[in-house]
Amino acid sequence: MKRLLPYPLLAFFLLLAWLALNDTLEPAQLLIGIAAGVAGAAAYARLEPPRRKVRRLAVPALQLLGAVALDIVQSNLAVARIALRMRRAPRIAGFLRIPLELGDPAGLAVLACIVTATPGTSWARYDAAASVLTLHVLDLADEQAWVLAFKRRYERRLLEIFG
Structure with missing residues (x-):
């Protein structure tokens, strides 16, 4: 039965959603919903990623969480200063190419969430063949310092977690 219907609750809720959206209990709509x-x-079962073992989670994850929280607060303040024109120095926005060692899809997904949550940065492109991430940075003063800080603060910890 599990092979025929791998996620029965999902199938049931999809049926309920179909019936609610069509606002009917007609037999034809019931069959379409089923x-x-x-x-x-069945599609979800095929899309589900294989389960993997996470090597070390507690310490690197807490360190990563702390670094991300601090960076989000600092980035919010920096973007506010730029938006309110409180910063007198000229601002240089640009694209930054970061070579990554991280290749694990789950680790890359976490990295994408981190970049998205941090104001002033956005994920522009990831070249899987070259393993290069392109970021757009609102305030790009020193490219090399940005790359080193990014790799040290995020990638190193994600490599510890997802290896």
Whole structure:
């Protein structure tokens, strides 16, 4: 049964959603809803990533969380200064290419969330073949310092977690 319907609760809720969206209990809509639920559950089973073992989680994850929280606060203040024109020095925005050692999809997803949550930076492109991340940075003063800080604060800890 598990092989035929790997996620029965998902199939059931997809059926309920279908019926609620169509606002009917007609037999034809019920059959379409059942088919959609079974197909959705089967598709989800194929998309589910393989389970992996995380090597060391507690210490690197807490360090990463602390670094991200601090960076988010600092970035919010820096962006506010730029937006309110409180900073007199000229601002240089630009794209930054960062070579990555991290190749794990889950680690890259966490890295994308970190970049997205940090004001003043945005994930522009990831070249999987060259393993190069391109970021857009609102205040890019020293490219080499940015790359080193990024690798030290985020990538090193993610490598410890996802290896």
